[in-house]
Each structure stands twice: as C-alpha cells, then as structure tokens.
Amino acid sequence: MKHVLVAGGGTAGHIEPALAVADALSARGATVEALGTTRGLETDLVPARGYRLRLIDPVPIPRKLSADLFKVPGRVSRAVRQTREILREGDFDAVVGFGGYVAAPAYMAARTLKIPFYVHEANARAGMANKLGVRLGGVGFNAVADSGMPGEVVGIPVRRDLTGDRSGEAAARGREKWGLDEERSTLLVTGGSQGAVHLNAALADALPEILGEGFQVLHAYGKKNDAPEPAEHYTAVPYIEDMAAAYAVADLVVCRSGAMTVAEVTAAGLPAVYVPLPHGNGEQGLNAADVVAAGGARLIADADMTGEVLAEQVKEILGRPDIYQDMRNAAHATGEEGAADRIAARVLADLGAAEGKDA
Known part of the structure; x- marks a missing residue:
C-alpha cells in the first residue's frame, strides 16, 4: 500500500484539486494524508473529507519591501524542516503539490529526501511555487497548455459528486x-x-x-x-x-x-x-x-x-x-473529466515501476 502526501493549502483553489486527487488515489488503494497550515481553509475542508491533516508553519511572501521580507529565508527553512520530519515519520512514498503556502516547502523537502514529487498547476499562468517545483525535478501537470510551466496537460481535478443533477x-x-x-x-x-x-x-x-x-x-x-x-x-x-x-x-x-x-x-x-x-x-x-x-x-x-x-x-x-x-x-x-484519475494513475504507476526496478 502506497502512502502519498498531497500538499495544497490556503484557498479552495489549491485544496479542492488536492482532495480530488486524494480521492482518486484512495480509490486505488493508496493511503493519503494532506499537508497544510493553520492559515487556510484546509483546517475545515480536509478533515471534513476524511483525511488526516499534517500542519507546518505558513511561509507568506510579502509583496512589498519590508522587514518581513528578510524573515522569509528563516521561515522557509523551518517549514522545510517540519515537512521533512512529516515525510520521514509517515514513511511517504510520494508528494503531490498544488500550489499555495505549503507547496514550496513540500517540493524542497521531497527533493532533499529523494522522494518522488509531482506538481499540478491549475491556473492559466503558473505560480512561482509550482515553477520552482518543476525546476527542482518534480513531474509537472498543467490544467491548460502554455501556463509557463513544463508538464503534461491533464485539466483540473474536480470532485466526482459535482454533477449539477437537480433531481439527485x-x-x-x-x-x-x-x-x-x-x-x-x-x-x-x-x-x-x-x-x-x-x-x-x-x-x-x-x-x-x-x-x-x-x-x-x-x-x-x-x-x-x-x-x-x-x-x-x-x-x-x-x-x-x-x-x-x-x-x-x-x-x-x-x-x-x-x-x-x-x-x-x-x-x-x-x-x-x-x-x-x-x-x-x-x-x-x-x-x-x-x-x-x-x-x-x-x-x-x-x-x-x-x-x-x-x-x-x-x-x-x-x-x-x-x-x-x-x-x-x-x-x-x-467540462474536464478524469484529471484526478489521470494524475493518480501516473503517480502509482511510477511508484510501481520504481519498485519493480529495485526488486
């Protein structure tokens, strides 16, 4: 049984794709937990969907020059250290990130521990954390082409129960x-x-x-x-x-x-x-x-x-x-269908192939 950490915190735009992929991984027999901070909606959304939430300190990036900007390296270092401890303690096999406060520490921690990691970009223009993740060696997935981040175009993972069926x-x-x-x-x-x-x-x-x-x-x-x-x-x-x-x-x-x-x-x-x-x-x-x-x-x-x-x-x-x-x-x-399943299948297939090589 594979153990996967999904990392997408802050807003629903980061959290919901993570949970959609978590559901697809769980349906295939994987054990899934989520990474987040206390600043985002994940403290409500993740437990409500039945997943364990692991918390690290947030790393907000100031948009203007201020004293807080000089605190960023220390905050990043602390968040990466916390994530490394979570990955070791949980014996995770892979990380799948979706942007937001927790994504960059997750990518950096996974790289230092040589754990495979994956990066999904939902927006038409990729954010800095996800661009960094691919540069660090993560496998990229894009919602649309030409986002500015390398990766296969798979669409956006959405929940299976969003049917719009007025009679259900x-x-x-x-x-x-x-x-x-x-x-x-x-x-x-x-x-x-x-x-x-x-x-x-x-x-x-x-x-x-x-x-x-x-x-x-x-x-x-x-x-x-x-x-x-x-x-x-x-x-x-x-x-x-x-x-x-x-x-x-x-x-x-x-x-x-x-x-x-x-x-x-x-x-x-x-x-x-x-x-x-x-x-x-x-x-x-x-x-x-x-x-x-x-x-x-x-x-x-x-x-x-x-x-x-x-x-x-x-x-x-x-x-x-x-x-x-x-x-x-x-x-x-x-409407896009199947993005969550495509990502889950790729992650587990890669892990299975790596396991076969090790054997």
Whole structure:
C-alpha cells in the first residue's frame, strides 16, 4: 500500500484539486494524508473529507519591501524542516503539490529526501511555487497548455459528486438546507471563500428585479462582509461548505473565474456569468476563455458589472429556454473529466515501476 502526501493549502483553489486527487488515489488503494497550515481553509475542508491533516508553519511572501521580507529565508527553512520530519515519520512514498503556502516547502523537502514529487498547476499562468517545483525535478501537470510551466496537460481535478443533477440527493439536500423552492429557477452568486464586495453590491441593486421575475437566489456573501438585508426567495449565507449541493440546486452561476471555480462549474454543466478579479496578471480571464468561446458562459469585466447589467444577464439566460439550454449544453461539452484519475494513475504507476526496478 502506497502512502502519498498531497500538499495544497490556503484557498479552495489549491485544496479542492488536492482532495480530488486524494480521492482518486484512495480509490486505488493508496493511503493519503494532506499537508497544510493553520492559515487556510484546509483546517475545515480536509478533515471534513476524511483525511488526516499534517500542519507546518505558513511561509507568506510579502509583496512589498519590508522587514518581513528578510524573515522569509528563516521561515522557509523551518517549514522545510517540519515537512521533512512529516515525510520521514509517515514513511511517504510520494508528494503531490498544488500550489499555495505549503507547496514550496513540500517540493524542497521531497527533493532533499529523494522522494518522488509531482506538481499540478491549475491556473492559466503558473505560480512561482509550482515553477520552482518543476525546476527542482518534480513531474509537472498543467490544467491548460502554455501556463509557463513544463508538464503534461491533464485539466483540473474536480470532485466526482459535482454533477449539477437537480433531481439527485445533493439537490434535495440543498433545497432543504437553504429553503429553496423546487419550482423556481435558482441563481447562485458567490465570490469565493472571502466573498466579493463588488458582486455583493451589484446583486443588492439587481435583487428586486431578479426576484420580481420569479427567480430565487442563493448568495454566498463572504465571512468578512456584512450580511445583506433578508428578502423572500433570497437566501444569503456567509460561506457555502457543501458546494456539491449548491451546484445541484443552481441553474445559473455568477462568480469570479478562479481556475477551480471554472472547472467545477463546467464539470457541473452549469451556465455562468464570470466576473474576473481586476487584479493580478489577468489569469482569471484566461481561466474562463475556453468555456466562454464555446458558448457555455459569459465574461463581464469587473468595472462593467452593475446591478443593471447583472439583472439583464440573469433575465436573458434564465428567461430564455433556448439560450439557457444552448449554454448548458456547451458547458457540459467543455467540462474536464478524469484529471484526478489521470494524475493518480501516473503517480502509482511510477511508484510501481520504481519498485519493480529495485526488486
């Protein structure tokens, strides 16, 4: 039985692909544990999925010149040392990293212990930690081509239960949990784990018109943001932990276009209106490019997303069965399947081949 450590911490965009691969490895008989820090969502998400979470100190990289920048080498050294101890104590056979705070220490520790390690990049533009991992000798996997990191293109690992089936158990669970009407079309609005102030404001302006059209709304407004005013057929929650249920009850999603979000929404076969973050290097717009080109989603610039625009988009998509079905079909056709299985199969095949050579 092989023992594999998955390393992806901080945001759901790093953690969910790690857990999808963990599930695929477990289904093939491997024992899997996860590496994380106390700063990320992994302290909630990993135990909830049934995996042991091993913790190391976080290594945040300051974006501006400050005294903290000079503390980075010491923090990296400590995190690598902690990870080496975990790898030795657990007798791990391989490490699979997905970026985030824990990835770079995991790659460096695995290299020094001569443990095989693998690097998955979910974004259209690779991050520094994953680029480092491949340079150190890790086997690269990319969600899309031309990310700037060498590696096979495999797509993004997503959970198998993200089906978007409105008649299944997950949908029934969601309707009961959030008090949703089975006969009404449902708009899901989410800004990710922290919420999105601009999306929240646009929805507040559009809400009377959306509800007046006979639709209902499930809104994740973010734990750090103020709770919206209540309204009939409007369910507002700070955070959605059960995304399988949320996608199952949704008919249309309005959200940011992080790589994991786009992968999950398309895997569920849901039409979407993506509003990329206006910051960073433009990767959020690139993440949604394929499904938008295929007709399964629309892209609205953050500066253009107003209450009026949001209401128009919702009414046109949910109010026109022909447009809605075309978008749903395109989303289904674009959704990636099998990335988690491909990565798990490659890792275990490599370990088996190495074992055969040693024998």
